[in-house]
Amino acid sequence: MSIATLHSRQENPYRFMAAYIHNIATVVPERSYRQDFLREQMKKYIGQRDISRHIIHRIYAKSGIKKRHTVIDDFRANGDPRVFFQQDGSLSTPSTGKRNQLYIEKAKPLWVKTARKTIEENPSVNKTDITHIITVSCTGFFAPEPGFEIIKELNLSSSTERFHLGFMGCFAAFPAMKMAQSFCAAQPDANVLIVCLELCTLHLQNSEATDHLISASVFADGAAGLIVSARQPVKRALKLEHFSTTIAEETEEDMAWTIGDTGFEMVLSSYVPDLIKSNLSDAIQPLLEAYHISLADINRWAVHPGGRAILDKVHQSCNLQPEQLAASRKVLANYGNMSSATILFVLKELLDSTEENNKTTTLALAFGPGLTIESALLTTTDPA
16 A cells, blocks of 8 residues: 655754754553453353454453553542442443543543643753643543633643643644644743653543444553753753654555544554555655654654554564563563553653663654554754
8 A cells, every 4th residue: 555645744954943852751541451351341241142252352462561551530439429430230321421521520630730740850851841732632522621720720831821731642742742842943942841651541432342442452541751852951851853744545444543432443454554654665765865863863752552463564664672672572561552652651661761872873763543653753952
């Protein structure tokens, strides 16, 4: 399957002044469950047929995930209040309204906690320096939007510009970073706070459809924040070099995210890993051409761990060494797929690495509805 070249857009790497990811902070809900426990819960509550129980067991066993975090407490027998797993052995299907109300209740403090942690962990940018806030989520909505909540609770300036990216899925951190880079180019003293937060587990579906079972096996809850600025970093940082966006032809039905009467319904076809593999080479070629480099020149890879099969296909397609995907596999194992926040967990793993990173080139990739492939080149910089 070929890439729709007319749907591919590459930004000029010389258009922008230097902008840096100064730090990344991550936050997850306190509750976490082992994947093997969740597997047995799903077999008990959703696997009404032998074939369904077999599929559930296989999907969970081969997921590459050890545990996931969630704001939902009733995945365990004595959890309360009950949302999905009822004590009588039944599985309820809350309305979209009830799920979104839970999103509002659970997400608001997490938005604020993540923003506060991101600012507090930055050695050179304090809350009075923040000029823009970009919030990202596809798992719930409320207004005023999360940026308003962050400004109110952290007592930021009321003149702070705020923007919200909604319903873009797992690749949404990339357009957020591009927006931040543009703001820094237009306003050299800008300090942009980005927060991505997803509560995917609120949208568990009472369904034996394979797409829904796959979704239930990988998605989790989590948040991540970062500060992007043109000011010179005082510690190790990631310089934003170049971005590329590509839409693969005839794949729109294979990954989609729609609002139903009982939550948001994720379509995640089992063909997605193969679609990514067949389109990946053409998708990242513009980045390589822009810098006159080859895959061999890429030191490190930050790949969105949408699932084990996706990482396996990237590994095969780009002929990578196991250590080049170690950060992505570690995040998948410990957190699962937290949609837009996940790639920031991977980038944090690389940024916090103790190995010598000066001038290291990182290729970051994420995949989402469309099927859209977002990619970015970043270089690691150490203070002089």
